[in-house]
Amino acid sequence: MKLNSKIPEGPIAEKWTKHKFNMKLVNPANKRKYDIIVVGSGLAGASAAASFAELGYNVKCFCFQDSPRRAHSIAAQGGINAAKNYQNDGDSVYRLFYDTIKGGDYRSREANVYRLAEVSSSIIDQCVAQGVPFAREYGGLLDNRSFGGAQVSRTFYARGQTGQQLLLGAYSALSRQVANGKVKMYTRTEMLDVVLIDDKARGIVARNLITGEIESHSAHAVVLATGGYGNVFFLSTNAMGSNCTAAWRAHKKGALFGNPCFTQIHPTCIPVSGDHQSKLTLMSESLRNDGRVWVPKVARPKLTAREATKIPNDERDYFLERKYPSFGNLVPRDVASRNAKMACDEGKGVGATGLAVFLDFADAIKRDGKEVIAAKYGNLFDMYEQITGDNPYEMPMMIYPAVHYTMGGLWVDYNLMTTIPGLYAIGEANFSDHGANRLGASALMQGLADGYFVIPYTIGDYLATMPYEKISTDHEAFKEVEANVKAKINQLLNIKGKRTVDDFHKALGKIMWEYCGMSRNEDGLKLAKGKIQELKKEFWQDVKVMGSQDELNMSLEKANRVADFIELGELMVDDALHRSESCGGHFREESQTPEGEAKRKDDEFSFVSAWEFKGEDQPELLQKEELAFENVKLTQRSYK
Amino acid sequence: MSWLTETLTSTPGRKVIMAATGIFLILFLAVHLTGNLQLLKDDNGESFNIYAEFMSTNPLIQFVSKGNFFFILLHVVVSVFLTRKNQQARPVAYKVPVKSGTSSLSSRNMGILGTVILVFLIIHLKGFWYEMHYGEIPYKNYDGHEARDLYAVVDAAYSQWYWVLIYVVSMLAVAFHLSHGFQSAFQTLGMSHVKYSPAIKLLGIAFSILVPAGFAVIPIVMFFN
Amino acid sequence: MNLTLKVWRQKNSADKGGFETYQVSNISPDMSFLEMFDVLNEQLVNSDQDPIHFDHDCREGICGMCSLYINGKPHGxxxxxTTCQLHMRSFSDGDTIVVEPWRAxxxxxVKDLVVDRTAFDRIIQAGGYVSINTGGVPDANEIPISKEVANEAMDAATCIGCGACVAACKNASAMLFxxxxxxxxxxxxxxxxxxxxxxxNMVATMDAEGFGACTNTGACEAVCPKEISITNIARMxxxxxxAKISSKKI
Incomplete structure (x- = not known):
């Protein structure tokens, strides 16, 4: 298979404009003859579904939750970037583009990132018009803050609930189209496979989670907006239901998977408290503006936060300030995470598990007073106390990195189409814009850019080539996929083994976190591959799924998802093993600078790894999309 | 359905009927109490009887009084409809009832309090209002003013302990009903404001204590006199 | 700690349902309430019983999916x-905890503790949006909005649509939402x-869905995980x- 990214010709600033002109259009009166399936109702899915419907297409939108408003985009706290330059501080489309490419450690596609920066400002206009209550200045204009190490203030926010407000905006647009009859919403319905006819995506097979019925849905194009796969690690900041099933099954039908090993580990999360832990809670990155990160100089096992207040200053190691005097506690996410892990690996970790470092506000409270700190972080401190029982005004917080976002995803071309014609992937589900590391406040931007301002154009270019004829779900291709899906479900239900689904998921998570987490090496990855293969075998022999197919059955749903996570986990390990350089969130211990920082190998690895499925239990085939950098100069990141 | 019936049968519409009639009845209570306090005047019922005669014969007062009855009826009928709808909204009850800390006792029991008040009202009307309008109460002459001696009827009633008890208990029900109803009426009518709502709440509490207390004091004092 | 749980079990919407009693032991005070349920479910599956179904997703208090009525109070x-933010240190060893689904x-x-809240979606579909299409909107700063108004709007907009207001209201009223x-x-x-x-349109749909009337008890406000004020009900x-008096719709 030859990868064609379909990047338009011409100077970078004109590519999108020219491309929009060159794309084929569907006559307004003909749009109603086309059906589009959108899977997922988060920022990308809801905005795409609403925008398609406004254009006149017939849309079917699917989500596994009880309402489209629950999608995990809702949990994003910090904000959304846009190159508005409202603060007159020198921001521009080019600067946002440049920052994003650099932040991604030069592993993303220039043309896509430039387009993202270009449409970013329309997103803000759109959301404000919908009634999203962004924070305001006293004069009534929009407020901005700086975020994630950017040197300009370009982040728009709605308290600590920006994701919620943007999602509810997209949800309202979607609801309007449901009322108009242009979108048919299928809640509590999970896509289990994509249906290809003449090598084109022509529909999906889904399971009605309430009745268990396996349903087929036919369309002229299918859009996957199914989010990321961070839950492959079992513990992550993702929602419990977030999964890779739709993307993974599409992958097995021929869609290439891009950069699967690129995962983002967020440094400021609440540490694991025990084996019962089901998910990890993120604390906003902004805490590092005033909090100082430290561990004791001499290992003190099981040190509690209360005891820590008695440790004198000269017995503390403020390791980020020591190693990175100019950026101090504000180094980027990947650097901060890695250093916390190193401190714990040396045995200096604190708390009951030894997997935590302190984030201390004592100095900030002494300097600014409790009220100032409360005004800035009060809600976060409350949340922390709620979860841990410790009061951060009186003692340091404990934090530890956690899986937060997956930059990898289905490979897409400039039109956001996967390698299966008619199958698109948008938002976190695709690999496209963040390279090897995502900057803060960029995920919301990408989800909405794809949904509101990119795919509504590019899908027309494809549909214009399609006949109007609808394909009946009685077509043999649908029947065949339905049969396969049912067979897989029956297989899961009939194993009747001894180990629960969660047990397998936790085992997978441990392997992934240990060997394919914050730092990776060849031996570990090889070991992990073997362990995952064993786990997969055991899963299919010994998993225990209760209940039946024809009812609401959450353990069956979970089993389906974990089966796919195991397979994806193996591919992530393959990818991490192959990419023997360090870049962004992917740290290979073999490739570091003398100071222990991530070292890229641009001459060897300046490409996107796109993996092709070659059959069950067959090694996947690596395809490379070479990355050409014509507008930015590749440099080594340094935060010393 | 016309827009008007649609509005008045919607849940906010029905609630507004409750609020508006409620506020009218609150005003009525204030007026009624002012008149009744004359029972405590040490003139052997003269001013009270003259006042009662005026109230039962003046055409304007009679008109308002008809309105008052209509509003009471409306308040009751709409509340029956509302209660039915509200009960239908939760066909299966909880095993553990909603924790009491989340709302006030009276707000949760407006229907029961209202029923107690309705029963009282019937007894009360039969005892005094019916007697005054259709009974045979002898006339008395006060400096040329002819007035029926309602005072004697009231005095006779309030010398019986059980009448006093009925009145005092009923006034408790009125007090609790008002303690929620007063401020609730304003909330339903959309009158909620950071500046004025605290004052309305305060006024509501004062009213729900003072007015029923005033009504309850009368039988007690007359009983012991 | 060791706890006794009385949990509503109901196979499906047609089933009559009833309470089942379960014992859980060695519960850590650091567990969230839902993690305690996870432990119970693992226990049930290991002894060949159907796990308890309950709605949950983000487990950080924002998606609005979790919905348990715990000892007489929505979200505990x-x-x-929200329920997912409730931790077991709020309970003591030996407690009996009664868990019910939202009742309205x-x-x-739908099953066990899972309820169907799509009525909320239908209310939003009736008008909870600004009817503008993608693109062609004015620049964001062309609509100045005072900080005060933006804050007021945000206070109302933080609603997560969990339905605790309905669950707590003695009339199962959706007025707060x-x-x-x-x-x-x-x-x-x-x-x-x-x-x-x-x-x-939104009020008409709310009535048609079968929610009760607001009698201003304030229970909704008291249990709202986002502390949305009943001042909003007065405003509505x-x-x-x-609208009814001045609109031209007959």
């Missing part, structure tokens, strides 16, 4: 949090164009009557 004993005609039970959305758009300039039709009443 603590104020201003408009929220029928509906009024939060009506308020958000009524105070913002963007919402003015459809101000009348929005509130008329105002909006509703203004």
């Amino acid at each position: 004993p603590k104020d201003a949090i 005609k408009a929220f029928p039970v 509906v009024s939060a959305k009506v308020s958000q758009l009524a105070v913002l300039p963007q919402g003015q164009v459809e101000r009348k039709s929005r509130v008329e 009443n105002r909006e509703y009557f203004q």
Whole structure:
């Protein structure tokens, strides 16, 4: 298979404009003859579904939750970037583009990132018009803050609930189209496979989670907006239901998977408290503006936060300030995470598990007073106390990195189409814009850019080539996929083994976190591959799924998802093993600078790894999309 | 359905009927109490009887009084409809009832309090209002003013302990009903404001204590006199 | 700690359902309430019983999916949090905890503790939006909005649609939910164009879904995990009557 990214010709600033002109259009009166399936109702899915419907297409939108408003985009706290330059501080489309490419450690596609920066400002206009209550200045204009190490203030926010407000905006647009009859919403319905006819995506097979019925849905194009796969690690900041099933099954039908090993580990999360832990809670990155990160100089096992207040200053190691005097506690996410892990690996970790470092506000409270700190972080401190029982005004917080976002995803071309014609992937589900590391406040931007301002154009270019004829779900291709899906479900239900689904998921998570987490090496990855293969075998022999197919059955749903996570986990390990350089969130211990920082190998690895499925239990085939950098100069990141 | 019936049968519409009639009845209570306090005047019922005669014969007062009855009826009928709808909204009850800390006792029991008040009202009307309008109460002459001696009827009633008890208990029900109803009426009518709502709440509490207390004091004092 | 749980079990919407009693032991105070349920479910599966179904997703208090009625209070004993944010240190060893689904005609039970809250979606579909299409909107800063108004709108907009207000209300009224959305758009300039039709249609749908009437008990406000104020209900009443009196819809 030859990868064609379909990047338009011409100077970078004109590519999108020219491309929009060159794309084929569907006559307004003909749009109603086309059906589009959108899977997922988060920022990308809801905005795409609403925008398609406004254009006149017939849309079917699917989500596994009880309402489209629950999608995990809702949990994003910090904000959304846009190159508005409202603060007159020198921001521009080019600067946002440049920052994003650099932040991604030069592993993303220039043309896509430039387009993202270009449409970013329309997103803000759109959301404000919908009634999203962004924070305001006293004069009534929009407020901005700086975020994630950017040197300009370009982040728009709605308290600590920006994701919620943007999602509810997209949800309202979607609801309007449901009322108009242009979108048919299928809640509590999970896509289990994509249906290809003449090598084109022509529909999906889904399971009605309430009745268990396996349903087929036919369309002229299918859009996957199914989010990321961070839950492959079992513990992550993702929602419990977030999964890779739709993307993974599409992958097995021929869609290439891009950069699967690129995962983002967020440094400021609440540490694991025990084996019962089901998910990890993120604390906003902004805490590092005033909090100082430290561990004791001499290992003190099981040190509690209360005891820590008695440790004198000269017995503390403020390791980020020591190693990175100019950026101090504000180094980027990947650097901060890695250093916390190193401190714990040396045995200096604190708390009951030894997997935590302190984030201390004592100095900030002494300097600014409790009220100032409360005004800035009060809600976060409350949340922390709620979860841990410790009061951060009186003692340091404990934090530890956690899986937060997956930059990898289905490979897409400039039109956001996967390698299966008619199958698109948008938002976190695709690999496209963040390279090897995502900057803060960029995920919301990408989800909405794809949904509101990119795919509504590019899908027309494809549909214009399609006949109007609808394909009946009685077509043999649908029947065949339905049969396969049912067979897989029956297989899961009939194993009747001894180990629960969660047990397998936790085992997978441990392997992934240990060997394919914050730092990776060849031996570990090889070991992990073997362990995952064993786990997969055991899963299919010994998993225990209760209940039946024809009812609401959450353990069956979970089993389906974990089966796919195991397979994806193996591919992530393959990818991490192959990419023997360090870049962004992917740290290979073999490739570091003398100071222990991530070292890229641009001459060897300046490409996107796109993996092709070659059959069950067959090694996947690596395809490379070479990355050409014509507008930015590749440099080594340094935060010393 | 016309827009008007649609509005008045919607849940906010029905609630507004409750609020508006409620506020009218609150005003009525204030007026009624002012008149009744004359029972405590040490003139052997003269001013009270003259006042009662005026109230039962003046055409304007009679008109308002008809309105008052209509509003009471409306308040009751709409509340029956509302209660039915509200009960239908939760066909299966909880095993553990909603924790009491989340709302006030009276707000949760407006229907029961209202029923107690309705029963009282019937007894009360039969005892005094019916007697005054259709009974045979002898006339008395006060400096040329002819007035029926309602005072004697009231005095006779309030010398019986059980009448006093009925009145005092009923006034408790009125007090609790008002303690929620007063401020609730304003909330339903959309009158909620950071500046004025605290004052309305305060006024509501004062009213729900003072007015029923005033009504309850009368039988007690007359009983012991 | 060791606990006794009385949990509502119901196979499906047609089933009559009833309470089952379970024992859990060695529960850590650091567990969240839902993690305690995870432990119980693992226990049930290991002894060949169907796990308890309950709705949950983000487990950080924002998606609005979790919905348990715990010992007589939606989202449990603590104020201003969702069930997923409730931790076991709020209970003591030996406690008996009764867990029920949200109860309302408009929220029928799907299975065990899972209820159908799509009535809320239908209310939003009736008008909880500004009817603008993607693109072609004015620049964001062309609509100045005072900080005060933006804050007021945001206070209402934080609603997570969990339905605790309905669950706590003795009348199963949805007024707090509906009024939060009506308020958000009524105070913002963007919402003015459809101000009348929005509130008329949303209230009509709310009534049709079978929710009860608001009797201003304030229970909704007391249990709301996002502390949305019943001032919004007063505002919605105002909006509703203004709309009904002045709109030209007969």
